[in-house]
Amino acid sequence: MFRTLILFALVIISMRIMGKRQIGELQPYELVVLIMISALAAIPMEDIAIPLFNSIIPIILLMVFQVLTSYAAQRSEKVRTLVCGRPSIIIQNGKIVESELRNMHLNINDLLEQLRICGYHNINDVEFAIFETNGELSVIPKSQCRPLQPRDLQIETKYxxxxxxxxxxxxxxxxxxAKIKLDLLWLQNELKKRGIEDVKEVLFASLDTEGQLYVQRKEQKMR
Amino acid sequence: MRTVWLTAAFFLVILAGSIIMFAYTNALYHQLQESLQRIHRAVEEDDWDAASRESEELQKIWARTDASWTPIMDHRHVDQLDESLTRVVQLIKLRRKADLLVEVAVAKRLAKRIKDTEVPSIRNVF
Structure with a gap:
């Protein structure tokens, strides 16, 4: 149990130090690090003959290499290209780039599926489609097919x-x-106006930039 | 930037720790080998009193070695060596020369195997 707790804490700390990316947003090398850390943490949990240090040190080293690689990739374009690769333009000016499709080992059906997931059911609506280095597809629609923006209609919008x-x-x-320069007294008054005597009765309350207070009470417990 | 410095510091600590541990492991290994060699020589000369005194020294060395090897080495290998050294101590008490010489050779080989797994060599890397 102690081994599991120690490894659990170590993996959590490592993940926190490595950053807040979600699985779908990981670069290939980050995914590799994640898989390796999982395996390293899992094996000594079930086999007590393996010293804990045999897992702790590689996990810390992987974290160190990941952080240093990320730092190097941030600072250098060459390192970034080497470890993350380059985005691939799959559709350029409305035309599928067959050579890129082959390089990515994708077929037309895969591309159409990805476009549908992105909300584009007709390939004719797409001006550019780019496979990002993290495997996500970015789609730039033709100007006539993109969603209407307030600025298209020259409408002023508030912050x-x-x-x-x-x-x-x-x-x-x-x-x-404190950040919005209000105090507990103001909050309690606002709650009283809505018939709430105690903040403990509130499930969630928030204040938007327009000054509108949203309040939701907790459900009454069944007795 | 703080995280980068922190992880770089981690790396240096691990590197320094590994070098120190390797040197300490080596030193303990040599103490163990020398003690086993002294037992071997004493038994060959039928000097059982000297062998008995050396077995007490061997147990002290092993207690230190076990404490530092167990957290970092494969426990199965350390346990095998522990069993072998226990047999060496018992065989000295029983004064069984032939069995003892065999067991000393086995213990030496087991200790060498453990030490060799820590050597930073191409063979160990692959």
């Missing part, structure tokens, strides 16, 4: 910032309250 969560599961977020 939309992030709403600030003020109460989460009955707990007041004092940091956010």
């Amino acid at each position: 939309e910032g992030l709403p600030h969560p003020l109460i989460v599961d009955g707990n007041v977020n004092h940091e956010n309250l």
Whole structure:
């Protein structure tokens, strides 16, 4: 049990140090590191004859190499190309680039499937399609097929910032309250106006940039 | 940038730790081999009192070696060596010369195998 706990903590710390990318956004080398760390952590959990150090040191080393490779890739275009590869333009000016399709070991059906996942059911609507280095497909539609933007109609829009969560599961977020220069008294008054006496009754409350307070009460417990 | 420095520091600590551990493992291995060699010589000369005194020294060396090898070496290999050294100590008490000489040779080979797995060589890398 202690071995499992130690390895669990180590893997969590390593993942936190390595960054916050999701599985689908990983670069190939990051995916390799992730798979290797999983295997290294799993084996000594079940085999107590293997010293824990045999896993701890490779996990730390993989984390070190991953961080240093990421740093080098950030600083150097050459390193970035070497470890991450280059994006591949699969559709250029509305035409499928067959050579790139072959290089990527993709067939037309795979491409159509990816386009459908991206919301483009007709290849004729696509101006550019690019396979990014993390395996995601980016699609740039033809100008006549892209969604209408307010600026197309020359409509002025207001600034939309992030709403600030003020109460989460009955707990007041004092940091956010201070950030928007309000206090607990104001919050309690606002809740009273909505017939709520105690913040503990609130499941979630947030304030948007327009000054609108969203409040949702907790469900009453069944007795 | 802080993370990069932190991970670089981790790397240097691991590197320095590995070099120190390797040197310490080597030193313990040599102590163990020399002790086994002294037992071998004493038994060949039928000097059982000297062999008995050396077996006490061997147990002290092994206690230190076991404590430092077990956390970093394959436990199965360390256990095999532990069993072999236990047999060496018992065979000295029983004064069984032929069996003892065989067991000393086995213990020497087991200790060498453990030490060899730590050597940074091409054979070990692959």
